[in-house]
Amino acid sequence: MAAAARSAGCRAAAVESLTPLRRRNASPSSSQEESDLHPSHRLAAFAVVSMLITPGFAAAQLAPDTLAKIRAAKQIDVAYSTDSPPFSFTGDGKRPAGDSIELCQRVIAHLGRVAGVPELKTNWIAGCVAQRIEMVRSGKVQLECGNTSVTLARLAHVDFSVLVFLDGGAILVRDGSPIHAFADLAGWTVGVEGGTTPGPRLLELLRERSVEARVERVKDGSDGLARLGADSVDALAGDRIELFGLAAHAPDPRAFTLLPEDLSVELIAFAVPRNDAAFHVEVDRALSEVYRSGDIESIFRQWLGAYGRPNGLVAALYILNAIPR
Numbered sequence: 535m536a537a538a539a540r541s542a543g544c545r546a547a548a549v550e551s552l553t554p555l556r557r558r559n560a561s562p563s564s565s566q567e568e569s570d571l572h573p574s575h576r577l578a579a580f581a582v583v584s585m586l587i588t589p590g591f592a593a594a595q596l597a598p599d600t601l602a603k604i605r606a607a608k609q610i611d612v613a614y615s616t617d618s619p620p621f622s623f624t625g626d627g628k629r630p631a632g633d634s635i636e637l638c639q640r641v642i643a644h645l646g647r648v649a650g651v652p653e654l655k656t657n658w659i660a661g662c663v664a665q666r667i668e669m670v671r672s673g674k675v676q677l678e679c680g681n682t683s684v685t686l687a688r689l690a691h692v693d694f695s696v697l698v699f700l701d702g703g704a705i706l707v708r709d710g711s712p713i714h715a716f717a718d719l720a721g722w723t724v725g726v727e728g729g730t731t732p733g734p735r736l737l738e739l740l741r742e743r744s745v746e747a748r749v750e751r752v753k754d755g756s757d758g759l760a761r762l763g764a765d766s767v768d769a770l771a772g773d774r775i776e777l778f779g780l781a782a783h784a785p786d787p788r789a790f791t792l793l794p795e796d797l798s799v800e801l802i803a804f805a806v807p808r809n810d811a812a813f814h815v816e817v818d819r820a821l822s823e824v825y826r827s828g829d830i831e832s833i834f835r836q837w838l839g840a841y842g843r844p845n846g847l848v849a850a851l852y853i854l855n856a857i858p859r
Contacts, residue, residue, distance in 0.1 A: 600676050600806075600813035601649050609655035610642055611675040613666040613805075617756040619779030620837045621681035621699070621802075630658050630679075633837035637698055637824060638679035638804065644820035645813075662754055664729035667692055670805045677817070678805035681776055683731040693810075694803040695817045696855040700847050703732035703797030704774035706781060708762060709789050713769055716795050719747040725758045725767035726751065735798040736771045755780050763789065773800055778841060818857065825856035 604610050614630050615622040625631025639656075646654030659675055663682055669675040671691040681701070684694045705724070707713045713722060716739065726733040728751045740747055750767060752758035758770045759780045770777065774792065781790040804821075806814055824830050830852050834844055844852070 598673065598807050598810045598813075600810050601645070601816070604645060604654070604676060605649040605651060608651050609657055610645060610677060611657045611659060611669075612638060612642070613659050613661050613669045613675045613678040613680070614638075615662070615666070615680040616660045617754050617780070618681045618773075618776050619783055620841075621776065621779075622679060623779075623783075624660075633833060634679045634681060634698065634802075634804070636833050636837065637821065638677065640824050640829075641677070641695075641804070641817055641820040644823070645816055648816050662727070662729060667805055670807060673807065676807065676813070681773060681802050682805055683773075683800040684803050685731060688805070691808070692805040693808050693814055694805055695814070696821050696857065697801055697803050697851050698821065699775075699802040700851050701773045701775050701800040701802055703735055703771065703800060704777055705793040705795070705797070706759075706762065706770045706772070706777040706790055707768065707793065708765075709791050711768065711791075713793070715793060716797075717743065717745060719769060720745050721747065722768035723748040723750055724769045724771055725749075725761055726771040727754055727758060728752075730772065731800060732771045732773065732797055739797060759784060759790075769793075771797065775838070775841060782840070822855060822857040825852045826858075 614635065616624045616630075618632070618634075620632050621634040622630065622632045642654060642656055646652050659669065661669060663680065666675075666678045666680055666682065667688055668691075670678050678692075681699070682688075682694075683701075684697075688694075705713075705716070705719070713719060719740070724736065724747050726736055726749060733749075733751075737749060739745070740749070752761060752767070752770070755772060755776060758767070758772070761767045762770045763784070772780075774796065777792060781787050781792075784790065804817065806817055824833070838844075
């Protein structure tokens with residue numbers, strides 16, 4: 535509605551700006567001259583005015599109204615990851631669980647109040663990161679709750695909420711492996727999930743450091759861990775906290791160890807539909823309230839406490855994204 539109002543205002547301004555010009559140039563015979571304009575001239579003038587006003591009108595028509603869709607359906611469709619502990623995974627009773635899921639539930643409750651549907655039903659849809667981004671882009675879901683990194687490539691298709699975590703790319707190996715540092719990957723096979731941000735960074739670092747390692751794509755984190763445990767791959771690349779969580783949920787967590795070096799910095803946020811400012815601001819409003827209220831401390835302690843306290847960068851992230859009302 536706001537975009538439509540702005541478009542209407544622009545159209546009115548365009549008409550007002552053209553009208554005085556015609557009046558200033560008017561003469562007793564000008565009205566007759568106007569009526570005698572060649573049809574092709576009239577068509578050209580109409581085309582110029584249309585070019586001025588149509589883009590804004592088209593943008594207003596194409597902008598999604600996600601809140602209206604949620605209000606009409608009385609439900610929200612949310613994409614999540616089944617195998618990204620401790621952020622998003624399948625927990626007890628086969629229900630979504632994790633740090634990101636907890637934050638998303640706060641967001642969903644807020645969206646229900648804003649949409650006038652306090653008992654908003656949530657339809658959880660599982661998918662890998664590439665599938666989740668596509669679901670948001672296509673409108674199949676209205677919100678994505680996982681451990682998705684913000685990238686410029688993804689911003690071409692979706693928008694992102696304020697940041698919810700700061701992670702780094704890392705390498706997981708079997709305990710007792712001869713691989714102790716990145717350079718030791720030479721001659722070995724590294725698994726990485728397709729469509730994730732650590733993958734391109736891994737390939738870039740291998741080229742930069744002239745490390746000749748074989749890189750194989752794995753289906754997802756669980757598949758990668760299973761292949762690492764079965765000696766099908768010799769190392770597994772991914773987000774550090776996610777790799778830690780996968781190892782912690784393995785039958786024998788002590789069978790794996792993380793290399794100390796970070797491959798990349800991962801800015802984690804929730805994907806939302808592009809060009810829907812009204813919906814975007816409500817998602818950010820809900821997350822900012824969690825940060826401002828201090829509730830983020832108990833959420834972090836519940837899902838990430840086993841990995842230690844938040845470091846300085848993560849603590850700063852929560853403070854900087856506690857946007858004032």
